[in-house]
Amino acid sequence: MKSEIIVVTVAYGNQRIAALGGQIAVLPIIQQAGADGVEIRRELFNDATLANLPALAQAAKEHQLSISYSVPDTLFCDDGGLNPRLTNYFEEAQQLNAQRLKMALGNFTGALPTGELRALIASRDIPLLVENDQSEHGKLAPSQQFFAAISDAELPIGMTFDMANWCWTQENAEQAAAELGAYVGYIHVKAAVPHGDSFRAVALDDASDSWRTLLKQLPDNIPRGIEFPLEGDDLLAVTRHYVTLLRNV
Known part of the structure; x- marks a missing residue:
């Protein structure tokens, strides 16, 4: 079974999205580039869009695109408690008819509110995926601790594996793939290069081939999201190029 190919809207850049008239x-x-789905980003919503999420869901349906919903927030708060806005995010995902809800981990202290999470996920029937972000909480050790706890509790929570965020946390991405691959349910395909005292994401054609090696270490039948920059005068052509590339890797 071939992987679903998803285009993350921020790949076009926040300013470009705004200039075009929003994610819709x-x-x-x-769609015309041949992708199967779109990752909608909450941080790009204006008040009007947020107030009418079913319209965005209907537009995606008309374009035959599934929706993945990305929320720029964490599952756990700084004090280690479960994020009180989680119910709200699930409700938004439901309005979008999203196939998955993606968040970062946050400060997981080892205390897993199993019953609360199980009830919430069951009531919404939307898979929750936790991503390795660029913070200290997105490092390998906290991710290992969290997913081991999730596995022991038999909670249906998977991982969004961001291929390049390991650069920011200064860890080995291939080791992370070996350690966490069993939990991965969605891949953010991305490459990064050094930039000043940090890193910046780059298009795959502008990166070394190490992304290919890493991608082959991950499950080959799960959705792949294009999160690297999609730039140029002809956005359709560049999007189609990378959709085709990822479909055939």
Whole structure:
């Protein structure tokens, strides 16, 4: 079974998305490029869009695109407690008819609110995926601790494996893939290069081939999201190029 190919809207850049008229404006491009789905980003919503999420869901359906919903927040708060806005995020995902809800981990202290999480996930029937972000909480050790606890509790929570965020946390991505691959349910395909005292994401054609090696270490039948920059005068052509590339890797 071939992996579903998803285009993450921020790949076009926040300013470009705004200039085009919002995330709904890139749905025709993503469809015509041959992708299967779109990752909608909450941070790009304006008040009007947030107040009418079913309209965005309907637009995606008309363009035959599944929706993944990305929320720029963490599952656990700084004090280690479960994020009180989690129910709200699930409700938004439900309005979008999303196939998955993605968040970062946050400060997981080892205390897993198993019953609360199980009830919430069951009531919404939307898979929750936790991503390795660029913070200290996105490092390998906290991720290992969390997913081991999730596995022991038999909770249906998977991982979004961001291929390049390990650069920011200064860890070995291939080791992370070996340690966490069993939990991965969605891949953010991304490459990064050094930039000043940090890193910046780059298009795959501008990176070394190490991303190919890493991608082959991960499950080959799960969704792959394009999160690296999609830039140029012809957004359809560049999007189609990378959708085709990832479909055939």
